[in-house]
Amino acid sequence: MIQLAILSIARRRRLLNDQVLVSLADSSWKVLDISGSDVTDVGLATVAHTCSNLWAVDISRCEKITAASVSEIICHCPSLEILRCGGCPRSEFTARGCVNLLKPKLNTLEEDSWEELEAVDIGGGAESLRWLVWPKIDDYSKEIIAAECPRVIVNPQRSLLDLSGSKTPSEALASVALDHSIVEDIDPKTWAVSAAPQRAAAPTLPNAPPEIPIAERFRLAYVSREARLAPKRARRERQHRRRAEREYWMNDIDAKSVALASKYLSKS
Structure with a gap:
């Protein structure tokens, strides 16, 4: 069967x-x-x-x-x-x-x-x-x-x-x-199970630096990424702060009154 x-x-x-x-x-x-x-x-x-x-x-x-x-x-x-x-x-x-x-x-x-x-x-x-x-x-x-x-x-x-x-x-x-x-x-x-071919190890150079552990590689990659993104984040924060200030002066009644008063006083 x-x-x-x-x-x-x-x-x-x-x-x-x-x-x-x-x-x-x-x-x-x-x-x-x-x-x-x-x-x-x-x-x-x-x-x-x-x-x-x-x-x-x-x-x-x-x-x-x-x-x-x-x-x-x-x-x-x-x-x-x-x-x-x-x-x-x-x-x-x-x-x-x-x-x-x-x-x-x-x-x-x-x-x-x-x-x-x-x-x-x-x-x-x-x-x-x-x-x-x-x-x-x-x-x-x-x-x-x-x-x-x-x-x-x-x-x-x-x-x-x-x-x-x-x-x-x-x-x-x-x-x-x-x-x-x-x-x-x-x-x-x-039904024969063939073993996957093993890759030959790369030859080690006499003066080659020691191999970095995988955990340290991940840590260094994270630090490098944070360093690259830091300027972009600071620029986005400044833009967001300026946008928030404009919205405040345009939408708040007291802020509008203060702005108009200041503008009138400066002209007089």
């Missing part, structure tokens, strides 16, 4: 965040790769409710993802079979916090025997999870998953002899990007 292609390109250009993810989310999605992005719990939880058919999810190297939104994915995406995590300190911490979320849980049971249980009585945990891609998984977490989630294969490796009888999908291999198949036919130049 074109939305997934746009999402994959945005991720590679380091432009993927909650706003982009939510605006592109489509209920038909089966694969979601937000690895190394700025997506937060808010964006991932929103997608969990929208894209309930997700089959594979990659949240590795996501600094803003916690176990809270992973729980939403596990809860609302019952078809989830592949989960990728870890890759950076924060994501490693989140992965360790999600171990208990992966374990199957039983709801409160009141029946006397297993034969009387209904399918809805057995719930919780990542029931469909088949492959967990966590390259730097710690021994303690690995032991818990091996004991509590025997169906989950941690860090699967593709081999010619598959003892489980099923082929490991490429989406479950750490060496292959989860969204590789989505962009494999797209020219990489469409």
